[in-house]
Amino acid sequence: MATRSNNVKNPGWAGETGEFTHLTEEDIRGTGYVGQRPPDGGHPGVAGSLPYQRAERRPDAPLFEGPYRERLDKILSRYPEKRAALLPVLAMAQEIRGHLSAATMEEVAAALDLSPAYVRGVATFYTMYNKAPVGRHLIQVCTNVCCNLCGAEDVLAAFLEHTGTEPGEISEDGRFTVVEVECLGACGFPTAVQINERYFENVTPADVPAILASLDGGEE
């Protein structure tokens, strides 16, 4: 993990004024406090909040087995209607398989007693469900107004250039997909970039090569 602490230039709540040297990345991101959340989802009240874009996903992995079956049951226990579990269960399916194919949506539909067409209708409404495969690292660059004012288009261009991709396509080595995204709610720390689960804040074009290099460092 130590190799991944390259990019927190400030804690991201009062601008990059250089006054925040005593807080560590762990302090800011709360990773030590959170620790490792279990695949079965932990407490039922929070079981629906787990990752949706893990790097080790497989398109043919079983959906509702072992700890994931437990997580499904925990999620279902929290709502008066089965249908309400749809969003968290779609997220879980994506966490396991990387994207939501028509076949995956059918399996989710069957598990929740919904029609495949209904599930497809809901899944296509939300941007975070990948309807097609994406690279191992999905890089989402905010270009909305607050980041845009501060150079977000140059950051987007830098990610595209350094990954050698066009928006939305997977790089040849399968590592990256770069897309533009709407406001990430980190407007005070432009440019905000989300890569899989984590946010990078105050990103400039010059930071891009180091960020890309750090990504696989955390996995291998």
Add this chain to the structure above:
Amino acid sequence: MAYPYRHERETRILSEYFGDPAARTLAGWRERGGYRALEKALRMDRAAVIEEVKQSGLRGRGGAGFPTGVKWSFMPKDDGKPHYLLINADESEPGAFKDRELIRWTPHQLIEGALIGAYAIQAQHVYIYIRGEFFEPAQILARAIEEAYAAGFVGKNILGSGVDIDITLHCGAGAYICGEETGLMNSLEGRRGQPRVKPPFPAAVGAFGMPTTINNVETISTVPHILLNGAAWYRSFGTEKSPGTKLFNVSGHVVRRGNFELPLGFNLKELIYDVCGGIRDGRSLKAVIPGGSSVPILSADEIDIPMDYEGVAKAGSMLGTASVIVMDDRTCIVKQVRRMVEFYAHESCGQCTPCREGTAWLARILRRIERGEGREEDLDVLLDVGRNMTGTTICVLSDSAAVPVASSIKKFRDEYLAHIHEGACLAAAAAV
């Protein structure tokens, strides 16, 4: 560990522990006085809790500014139905980044407020709807909820009071419209996040068809402080009609961007030039959006105003989420308005024709103008399309998309005309 930057003019109530990682934990929160407000509330009558919040004058911090205590009082009493409290943590208004800080630094403050609110409105279940992109804050909140369950603050028979309240964290999946309260309810129920026609209002028919109240993260995080210190104390901050403090989230071309907690009524000009250190790179100010992208833009000479609901309205804009977007003299207004409108076009849920068609046409015409291919008549077309989008749809996303267009044409018409007649950008000229 102290918060590393603290402007002397701030009044830190909600944000006292921003930057203090120990305050995240249950033990740390208890050491800082946490959960005493809950203990106090559980000893009070439900009606007395609502009355205290009503007396405090707390107004919803999600943008609309509706009095929170009044909203709670709309909930039916002892009707035997399940009641729900929904916490709106779907922060996604361009410019707004306050709730994320509240969640990631002080998750127990939010949980405590949610429990008090749920007790007051007889809700047995709280759903915290957090936008899916906020994965990291959601994990912090999840951990805090687990701690609170383990310590008996949440669940069955809370603190031996006989009151049962569950909390469930529910993650969205990327849709701005789910921040609209009825869109949020539909999304929670596993549907497309399309807003519902009102009435019926949520207090009568809300989530899962049951009486429901929806409160913003910042609103609910304020509640413990009011319960603990009293309505009169809360009213000692801010103004008569806009009591209390507010997180001002400032972005764009200021020296010091970030969240600053100030009493409502704080002067916008002083916020920008004093608290935020003025405009970056020695540039001058061109425009300010005072409350997130959905509110009318102010020109540089319109900012000597008090930042409260009434003061900003008087200046022709809205306080909204107090998300202040600052633009310097190098900013191309046409481009930034086009970018905001493209956002609304992308986020339109598509169920109302004026919005679905209107946002797309506004974006198309603005792109044409920005490229230097516009006509002067386009400005009238933009205003006409905007008028047809206002007050004609189920929710206000449509109105919001028309707002930056109309206000910028009114105040920065010369920039549009320069693009149209000369294919030139005045901002680019200023940047040289």
